[in-house]
Amino acid sequence: MGAEVGPFMMAAINTKNVHRSNLLMGHPYGTDFVYDEMSVIDPKAPASFAMSAEGGPRPGEGPSQEERDTGFYDLVFIGVAKDGRKVKVSVHGDRDPGYGSTSKLIAETAICLVETPDVAGGVLTPGAALGTRLIDRLQQKAGLTFKVES
Incomplete structure (x- = not known):
């Protein structure tokens, strides 16, 4: 990188x-x-x-309202196979990850779960339970962008 x-x-x-x-x-x-x-x-x-x-902010010392409203994040995932092939995927979130985006992710995951009656019970991760249905919903409703770059 x-x-x-x-x-x-x-x-x-x-x-x-x-x-x-x-x-x-x-x-x-x-x-x-x-x-x-x-x-x-x-x-x-x-x-x-x-x-x-221990060194983090105390209650009330977190980001300001303006920082939360204008916050965003960018993630890059890089996969490398044993034979050297690479894939790079980026994720962009349009809100502060700790305050704005997390609540949208939780809410949209819950709604997607309710709207997906074929999910088997058990202790599942969102990706395993909902797959691309969740990715599509997060892009449509939660301000996330997923992009395969290579």
Whole structure:
């Protein structure tokens, strides 16, 4: 990527969900699938993204209303096969990820689940349970954009 990277605070949780989805969907990524997450680090930016829970904001010290209203995020997923083939997928969210987008993701996932009567019960991840139906809904209703770049 040509950038400095470091640990991402949600990686420990997200990694487990990605591996569970792979299992529940019958291993479309393979049984030897490896997943890792990192965050691009701007050496000139304040260390706010690298804070531990103890160093984070206190109640009432979070982003301002303007920051929440104008916030957004961009994610890039890069897949590399054993034979060297690569795929790059980007996701853009039109709201602050912690306040604006998360609530839309939860609500639209719940609505999609209710509107999808063929989902079997159990402990499922959203991707395994709803697949492209959820992706389509998030693009139509929740301000997300998914793009395969290569």
